[in-house]
Amino acid sequence: xxxxxxxxxxxxxxxxxxxxxxxxxxxxxxxxxxxxxxxxxxxxxxxxxxxxxxxxxxxxxxxxxxxxxxxxxxxxxxxxxxxxxxxxxxxxxxxxxxxxxxxxxxxxxxxxxxxxxxxxxxxxxxxxxxxxxxxxxxxxxxxxxxxxxxxxxxxxxxxxxxxxxxxxxxxxxxxxxxxxxxxxxxxxxxxxxxxxxxxxxxxxxxxxxxxxxxxxxxxxxxxxxxxxxxxxxxxxxxxxxxxxxxxxxxxxxxx
Amino acid sequence: xxxxxxxxxxxxxxxxxxxxxxxxxxxxxxxxxxxxxxxxxxxxxxxxxxxxxxxxxxxxxxxxxxxxxxxxxxxxxxxxxxxxxxxxxxxxxxxxxxxxxxxxxxxxxxxxxxxxxxxxxxxxxxxxxxxxxxxxxxxxxxxxxxxxxxxxxxxxxxxxxxxxxxxxxxxxxxxxxxxxxxxxxxxxxxxxxxxxxxxxxxxxxxxxxxxxxxxxxxxxxxxxxxxxxxxxxxxxxxxxxxxxxxxxxxxxxxxxxxxxxxxxxxxxxxxx
Numbered sequence: 001x002x003x004x005x006x007x008x009x010x011x012x013x014x015x016x017x018x019x020x021x022x023x024x025x026x027x028x029x030x031x032x033x034x035x036x037x038x039x040x041x042x043x044x045x046x047x048x049x050x051x052x053x054x055x056x057x058x059x060x061x062x063x064x065x066x067x068x069x070x071x072x073x074x075x076x077x078x079x080x081x082x083x084x085x086x087x088x089x090x091x092x093x094x095x096x097x098x099x100x101x102x103x104x105x106x107x108x109x110x111x112x113x114x115x116x117x118x119x120x121x122x123x124x125x126x127x128x129x130x131x132x133x134x135x136x137x138x139x140x141x142x143x144x145x146x147x148x149x150x151x152x153x154x155x156x157x158x159x160x161x162x163x164x165x166x167x168x169x170x171x172x173x174x175x176x177x178x179x180x181x182x183x184x185x186x187x188x189x190x191x192x193x194x195x196x197x198x199x200x201x202x203x204x205x206x207x208x209x210x211x212x213x214x215x216x217x218x219x220x221x222x223x224x225x226x227x228x229x230x231x232x233x234x235x236x237x238x239x240x241x242x243x244x245x246x247x248x249x250x251x252x253x254x255x
Numbered sequence: 256x257x258x259x260x261x262x263x264x265x266x267x268x269x270x271x272x273x274x275x276x277x278x279x280x281x282x283x284x285x286x287x288x289x290x291x292x293x294x295x296x297x298x299x300x301x302x303x304x305x306x307x308x309x310x311x312x313x314x315x316x317x318x319x320x321x322x323x324x325x326x327x328x329x330x331x332x333x334x335x336x337x338x339x340x341x342x343x344x345x346x347x348x349x350x351x352x353x354x355x356x357x358x359x360x361x362x363x364x365x366x367x368x369x370x371x372x373x374x375x376x377x378x379x380x381x382x383x384x385x386x387x388x389x390x391x392x393x394x395x396x397x398x399x400x401x402x403x404x405x406x407x408x409x410x411x412x413x414x415x416x417x418x419x420x421x422x423x424x425x426x427x428x429x430x431x432x433x434x435x436x437x438x439x440x441x442x443x444x445x446x447x448x449x450x451x452x453x454x455x456x457x458x459x460x461x462x463x464x465x466x467x468x469x470x471x472x473x474x475x476x477x478x479x480x481x482x483x484x485x486x487x488x489x490x491x492x493x494x495x496x497x498x499x500x501x502x503x504x505x506x507x508x509x510x511x512x513x514x515x516x517x518x519x520x521x522x523x524x525x526x527x
Contacts, residue, residue: 050424073426080421090292091471092417100414104425110410136472152421 001028002064003160003192004049009058011041011048017215018044022058024211024220026194028159031186033207034196040213042196043081046162050078062160074105077158081165082146087137094132094140094148095120101155123155126181128174142169150178154185160192161185167197179206204244256498263497272383272503275391276450276489278398282443283456284463284485285405288477289436291464292416294346298335298437299457301350301357302444305331307453308360310378315368320378321390325445331357332441336434381452381504383493394446401439408432413474450489451504459485462511469518484514 004026011019019041026032034042047053049060051067060067063075098120099112124130127147132140137148146169153161161182167175183206185191194211197203203210210226212219219232226232227245236244263269283299290296306324313323331353338349365375386394405412414422415432422429440460447456463485464477471477492507499506 052420052423071426073424076424078421078424080418087417089468090417091468091474091477092413093473096413096474097417100410100417100421100425103410103414103422103427106410109407112410134473 002026003028003030003062004194005059005061005064006045006049007059007061009045009048009060010056011044011053012056013044013053017056019048019213020216022213022217024217026160026192028192029186029190030209031182031193031207032195032209032211033203034194034211034213035198035200035203036213036218039215041215042213043164045213046078046164046194046196049162050076074156075159076104077101077153077156077161079146079149079153079161079163079166082142082149082169087145089138092137093134094124094129094137094151095134097137097148098123098151098155101152104156119155119157120151123151126154127151128177143171143174146170147174147178158191161194163193163195165196165198167199175202182206200240201243210244259498260494263494268384268386269493269497271386271388271391272493273490275386275394275446276383276493276507277486278395279443279446279450280459280463280485280489281482282398282401282439283447283459284467284481285402285478286436286440286443287460287462287464287485288467288481289412289416290440291461291468296461296464297347297350297457298332298440299444299447299460301335301354302328302332302441303448303453303456304354304361305357306445306448306456307375307378308357308364310448310453311361311364311368311375314374315364321393321445321449324448325442328445329438329441332437333434336437378448379452379454380502381448381450381455383450383503384496386449390449394449397442397446401443404435404439408435412436451507455504455508458508458511462508462515463488466511466515466518469515469522480518484511484518488514 002025007023009019009022010017022045034045036042044053048055049062049067051070062070063072099116102112102116102119103110121130124133127150129144129147129151132144132148137145140148146166150163150166153163167178170178182193182195186193195203195207204223209222210219211217218235219226219229223245227241233241287296290298306328309324309327310320312327313320316323335349335353338344338352339346344352361375411422411427411432414425414427415429419429444456447459451459463481466484467477467481471480488507488510492510493503495501495510496503496506
């Protein structure tokens with residue numbers, strides 16, 4: 001099933017085109033690494049998919065429904081970039097923040113029940129941050145805050161995960177565990193994942209597909225196709241292509 | 256002193272002031288937590304200035320000032336939101352524009368109407384001890400309606416306050432929630448004018464929230480602390496002003512300041 005369909009998408013920001021003519025489909029069970037240089041439109045693509053940024057042209061469909069009419073938000077888990085300072089001084093505990101992720105499946109009047117509290121515990125456990133449950137968000141480090149936002153995205157058990165640089169503030173050990181958690185969610189629970197990252201070297205070890213953006217779609221397809229593509233070898237240079245493909249083939253061997 | 260307090264409680268005007276004041280303060284404090292965290296708390300001040308103009312109009316038309324002010328101030332609050340959305344003006348500037356218009360209208364009407372200047376200026380600093388039975392009923396009723404609205408939309412309000420964009424992805428109607436919060440604030444400001452006056456009503460919104468933010472270890476805790484600080488300051492303020500023959504509105508603000516200072520220092524001492 002097509003989970004996300006992006007057709008001829010263009011986005012303009014303050015008069016300048018930040019995305020131009022982007023077309024691709026993501027189907028159930030895909031694990032897509034979204035890669036590209038700074039300012040290439042990765043975050044804009046995610047935000048536009050969620051209807052947070054208007055499209056200048058083109059169409060986006062989530063689970064077959066145009067994103068401006070989409071209402072089944074409990075199928076989507078989104079973790080924005082965890083920028084420092086945004087939540088400074090906000091008097092909320094980790095549990096309170098993670099629980100907001102459940103609002104997408106609540107109807108008026110929205111009330112939290114016992115099973116919601118269990119879901120929060122499970123999400124915290126999945127990210128290994130049960131000990132932070134009653135801590136204030138404002139007292140957490142960047143990496144801890146990032147994991148809280150990821151727990152908030154996962155708490156509703158969504159089918160599609162849109163993660164914007166989720167590992168940027170994580171230390172190597174935590175990053176590795178997080179990637180393993182995502183891999184398990186993708187393989188065992190068939191979750192569809194779109195993960196924005198700068199980490200060209202690592203993403204090939206985990207994602208099955210690569211979406212390379214540079215304001216337009218440079219490449220979208222499997223890592224195998226990417227690795228065999230002469231066009232990509234010309235675009236990236238053989239060294240970068242080899243680096244990404246080496247990581248991917250290593251991981252395939254391990255699996 | 257205890258006997259004097261007992262005596263104070265016998266007076267109908269003190270009972271009315273305590274009842275209406277507590278409900279209004281409760282509303283102000285709960286809305287205040289959301290407004291302060293959204294960095295939109297000066298909307299209380301701006302709307303109070305609009306209320307000054309609207310009360311002037313009420314006096315000129317010889318209608319009950321609060322009845323004229325309530326719809327006009329609610330309209331102004333929508334105007335502030337529309338300015339921030341449509342004219343690409345930040346909240347503080349939009350509040351500044353609307354508030355200046357409000358005061359200018361009040362001054363203009365006072366000049367046209369002559370004669371009612373004294374009445375208009377009595378609204379500057381409030382007169383909770385002069386509140387009528389009808390006003391008490393209206394204040395309590397509207398306060399209860401708004402408290403129910405906040406309770407029903409509590410989680411949505413929290414989500415929008417914490418991260419408006421993320422709230423949209425949760426399917427929360429963020430625009431609707433923001434308008435609800437702003438309209439409730441407008442109505443609360445109009446009611447709050449009776450307690451502390453147009454000049455001081457924003458203190459009822461900002462002080463309890465600021466006090467709570469010093470101490471709270473979670474969002475629900477912040478709401479509870481703000482509510483306690485607000486109701487406590489009104490009750491204590493009314494008694495102290497009665498005992499010391501002091502202006503009630505100003506006394507309530509001073510009690511709020513003392514609560515804030517206590518919270519500030521106790522937070523520093525406990526290392527929060």
